[in-house]
Amino acid sequence: MTIGPTDHKLDRLVHLLVRNATVVVPGPKIASEIGVSRSTVWEWIEKLRELGVAIKGHPRHGYQLEKLPDILAPSLVRAELPNAEIGHKVIHYFRTDSTNSAALELGEQAAPHGTVVIAEEQTAGRGRLGRKWYSEKSSGIYASIVLRPPLAPATAPVLTLMAGVAAQNAVRAATGLSGDIRWPNDLLINGKKVCGILTEMRAEVDRLHMVVLGIGINVNQSSMPDELREIATSLALEGGRHYSRLHVLAELLRDIERYYHMLLNEGSAAIVREWSAASSYAEGKRVRVKASRDDYSAVTSGLDASGALKVCRDDGRQELLVAGEITELK
Ligand code: BT5
Numbered sequence: 001m002t003i004g005p006t007d008h009k010l011d012r013l014v015h016l017l018v019r020n021a022t023v024v025v026p027g028p029k030i031a032s033e034i035g036v037s038r039s040t041v042w043e044w045i046e047k048l049r050e051l052g053v054a055i056k057g058h059p060r061h062g063y064q065l066e067k068l069p070d071i072l073a074p075s076l077v078r079a080e081l082p083n084a085e086i087g088h089k090v091i092h093y094f095r096t097d098s099t100n101s102a103a104l105e106l107g108e109q110a111a112p113h114g115t116v117v118i119a120e121e122q123t124a125g126r127g128r129l130g131r132k133w134y135s136e137k138s139s140g141i142y143a144s145i146v147l148r149p150p151l152a153p154a155t156a157p158v159l160t161l162m163a164g165v166a167a168q169n170a171v172r173a174a175t176g177l178s179g180d181i182r183w184p185n186d187l188l189i190n191g192k193k194v195c196g197i198l199t200e201m202r203a204e205v206d207r208l209h210m211v212v213l214g215i216g217i218n219v220n221q222s223s224m225p226d227e228l229r230e231i232a233t234s235l236a237l238e239g240g241r242h243y244s245r246l247h248v249l250a251e252l253l254r255d256i257e258r259y260y261h262m263l264l265n266e267g268s269a270a271i272v273r274e275w276s277a278a279s280s281y282a283e284g285k286r287v288r289v290k291a292s293r294d295d296y297s298a299v300t301s302g303l304d305a306s307g308a309l310k311v312c313r314d315d316g317r318q319e320l321l322v323a324g325e326i327t328e329l330k
Pocket of ligand 1: 031097098099100101122125126127128131132133135141142143145185186193194195196197198214215216217218228231232233239299
């Protein structure tokens with residue numbers, strides 16, 4: 001079931017509990033401050049508890065947070081990002097099919113540049129080419145960012161590279177874990193995928209109308225499903241501890257804003273340079289390439305100016321990859 005975006009009054013409830021984290025807030029006070037009935041407050045407290053927010057208390061006495069919640073409520077995200085361009089508007093869902101679908105739809109309805117759509121859970125999270133993105137409830141970050149870049153459609157691949165570099169930086173800043181970037185869009189830790197990026201766009205002939213950058217990061221999953229265990233991991237599995245999704249998300253949005261400005265001010269070459277320095281896959285890596293009808297081994301030899309990957313096949317032929325999969329050959 002897909003449900004609508006989170007009521008801004010529920011967002012205010014979370015904010016109010018966080019602001020008063022050290023005291024018990026009486027139910028009637030909460031009800032009057034946010035303008036809902038006491039029974040609605042009770043229902044919402046139950047809903048938050050279901051999501052793992054630890055709240056002590058009872059309708060008769062009042063409520064108090066047992067610890068700061070790791071919920072990506074818009075007011076909490078915005079509080080982390082004062083004056084941000086990316087994240088000045090945050091739309092939150094407890095559950096939706098795909099944040100990319102929601103962001104594309106909101107973008108068609110004129111959602112401004114920098115709007116961020118977040119879900120605690122996706123029922124149809126997707127990767128490229130119709131693949132599925134496993135989106136366990138409240139363990140990962142599922143975020144889609146609406147961008148309206150004053151750029152030509154040919155720049156779109158560089159936006160994906162930019163998001164990869166931003167994700168790598170954000171993960172390092174928030175957790176100390178260092179990841180590698182596999183072309184074009186996977187963040188790997190110890191060889192396993194911890195983050196994927198799906199860029200979708202609406203373009204006119206010479207101008208990008210809207211780009212949606214969809215980013216999935218596995219943060220606190222304590223195990224991965226059987227079919228992904230060999231290839232995927234989470235920050236918690238690698239770091240051996242729980243991380244604040246809010247903190248990781250805030251770092252991510254800040255880094256995306258920083259690299260986005262680098263792209264606008266210095267051009268694609270700056271992002272290609274950053275990516276090349278950040279990825280062990282840029283040059284000299286032996287890989288297996290799976291392109292549309294081709295499957296071969298090769299060695300990578302750098303990115304071209306548009307972000308395409310140059311590879312040299314074993315028989316010496318050069319190829320330029322604009323799409324496709326590569327995996328490391330050991
Ligand atoms: C991607 O696709 O890596 C892009 C994933 C983008 C997900 C975000 S979440 C927010 C936004 N809303 C969406 O609906 N999507 C975006 P691709 O390169 O095609 O990789 C997909 C493959 O990764 C799958 O076929 C699995 O093998 C693997 N996979 C699936 N779920 C995973 C997970 N949670 N962690 C790591 N690997 C996963």
